[in-house]
Amino acid sequence: MGDDTLKTTLSAKHYQADQINDWCAGCGDHGILRALEKAMAKLELARDQTAVFGGIGCSGKTPYYLNVGGVHTLHGRVLSFAAGAKLANPALNVIAIGGDGDGLSIGAGHFVNSGRRNLDLLYILFNNGVYGLTKGQAAPTLRIGEKTRSMPRCVIQQHMNPIALAVISGYTWVARGYAYDVPALTDLVVAAMQHRGIAFLEVLQPCPKYNDLHTKDWYGDRLYKLSDDGYQALIAAETDAASVQQIYNEALARAAQWGELVPTGLFLQDLSKPDFRSQLAGLQPGIARRPPCQCVVTDDSGRTQIDLEPLFETLRIAADSSQT
């Protein structure tokens, strides 16, 4: 994605920022960070042309630890900031990162509406079942009746299914990875970045500190790879409506699996939907040639060179010729 400026060979190490990492030892977040570094190296993302945005939570700190543009935003708002940057500078490789509380609770409106926009960026949701940074309250991913050791009482609300929500919200690439399977996760990040349109990657992320239900052991051999099951996730550009519907139904059926078997891998890649940029280019071709970050045009003395005459024309009152 994007052309590198001054391309050199970059290894995963080049993407590691020289910063103290304050995640708990054993936290799934470490695995996700490793996968990101590796994927960036595989893709040779230009560090000056890449920006990672984080929400608020343990997960949201990820941008601090990466040697690319890093923006730590607000609780629940990460997708908005990330989308603004991508819209204004489409050459930028943009990754938005947030927790399950961040994306499914306080930021759920942006989660859904970002799917609708199908902008070319990757959203990674760290699903640890809890609000890590505020010490273990239930996240919307926890099921009714479940109670982690950090909670005073069990959950008395239904859970949300991030994969299903992404599928019905219009995300055109939807997958699930596992924080402790770094190689597979790396491949998913690479594939997501290569997808044109909005990609949603849920990562099952054990939180050894607060979530004693969904531990490494619990995931153990429940996890299976969709691709190993002969699952077909791709909707090619010119697919008929009935086949599209069938794949969506199948994706939703797989999304509902949780318990004895938990699927990972790609649930859906829909190439039949237009992405945001091509929609916009149809309406406003000029934007494709000159992105929002380059709209200021001045002469040498700093005077604006935007020509408002055509607009003034529509609002102008000419001296009337019928006047005698």
Place this chain on the structure above:
Amino acid sequence: MLSDQRIWYAVSSIITRINSAVVKHGTENLAWRIGGPQGSGINRIARLFARACAAQGMEVICRREYHSNIMGRHSYNDVVISAQALQCHRESTDILVTFDAETLCRHVHSLKPWGFALYADADGDVGLGRLPYLDQRLRDDLNAALSAAGLPETTQGLLEMAEQRGVRTVCIPYQALLERLADQLGMVKKAVSATQNMLAVAISAALIGMPEQALLAALEQTFLGKEHIVRMNREAVAIAYNHAQQLQPHVFRISLHGQASPRLLLDGTQSVALGKLAAGMGFQSYYPISPATDESTFLEARAEVRSTRGETCGPLVLQVEDELAAINMASGAALTGARSATATSGPGFSLMAEGLGWAGMNEVPLVITLYQRGGPSTGMPTRTDQGDLLFALHAGHGEFPRIILASGDVASCFYDAAQAFDYAERYQTPVIQMLDKALTSTLQTVPVFDTAAVTIDRGAVLASSEQQPQAVERFALTASGISPRPLLGQPGTWYWSTGVEHSEWGQVSEDPVLREQMMEKRAHKLALAAAEIPLSEKLEIHGDEDAAFTIFTWGSNKGAVLDALQQLSDRGIRARAVVLRLLWPFPADAVQALLQSASPSVMVECNYSAELNSLFVQQARRGCDHLVLKYSGRPISAEALLPQLVSIQAGDAGYRNVLRNAYE
């Protein structure tokens, strides 16, 4: 006979009534009002009329009052016409154009004794109890007045009461005229009934002697490309002008100077939109809300602008899911170097508070156009108010710099909107341009904007490097507090940025010393802005600069204040007006000096608690001697303000003076 009268005299500027002696009533303008149910095209037809008047070389200023409703509730528009530049609407009216009984009830009292009321034959005798949208309070008041005068509680009673004051009432047989129109077009009457507003406008236009041609030209422009509508309305105009001949004894002839220089006819939202385009805005995200939406939709429709060199450089204007997304997306866009903005009103701005703080903390140049409306809560979405000043000043938790400027008239909306981006980029902080609903819907003739006057200052931007890409400090500590700004995606650099307290490198730090340095750095920028921004950009002084009688105001009240100031001067009363533009950083020294030489001092605001005055008390350690306030949701006019100012000057007024009009 009438065709001879269709001349706009270009000599004197008074209004004459043909069939009687010249009535000179002091003001050199004519106030025309049209009202009707929402959904009946009142606003569009009023704009059409204003355009026709302007094309005749006159200055116009138009006010629009409407409910938060799509169909049925009452709305009205005023068009004030004059040979001279206008600054303020009028609460009284000279010509009232109606085609429903409710409008008659609401506005017949506002007519000057020499005025005219046009009403539909069907509305000549309607019981007030039969008008569902007439507010109970108003109905009670009108009924009480009618019974006191021994008149029936009907429109007939109201018309009679008006006639007793000298008002001329002109009954228009709209249904018969519509039938004639339908016949001529070979259509059914129902299909042409939408032209009733055109009939009404055209008859009134004929009565003031407007050439039919002028109205037709405005018609064509208003409905450009809608041939069917134009044809129907053309016929309606012809029928109306024909009918007006029978009303000859009622003819008002208004004689005004022709104004040759080209002007723009536009409203506050359009003016802001053009200012943003001139400044090279690249991105605007918004969520629909009255009265801010019109700006964004105007921009959306005209986003493909070009540079003088022919390059397309239009902004991306995007409707998003809520105001949280709107402000935060704009911030995200600003990080890449796009000049970015959002536009909203009270409830939306309340939602933006957290994002505003993020922009402050991350030193993001972000412009927020805040169109005030009546609050709190949903309040009065379509009515004016200035109750958000202190909120704009304090919105968001914690302390961070922001710049607030208030625009006072339609023309300055343009220049202020453009300059807001300069302030934002120079001081790397959010800028809030405040307007109010009154300004939003003020349609006015203004001199064509001077784009050559729009210079662009992008502030300190980090130089691009040809080196191997490297991390750079986003928040470098400097003497000025301003760090050269790297952009996301700028070749050769990347950086970190965060809403958490941070180091120069944009990495988390809660070190107490660094915290102090960062707080001081951010605060310093505000002090710098206060020092650098010239006085002329902070406030305007009008009238007699040496006068002691001093009237302070901000926002759209400017027009009323300046108009009243002129009238005070006509009466030999020396006074000056101070209109504040930069509300934060507050120009404390200048205001203090002005207050010291002010006696009496008056604050004019459209709110309940005199918010700017309380800022005076806090920042300049002294408030004004008198307050003139209005918080009915309707704007202040010079007509209402002048008597208050006169009594304040005469020492007859108390501290708090509230302007009221039960018929707005």
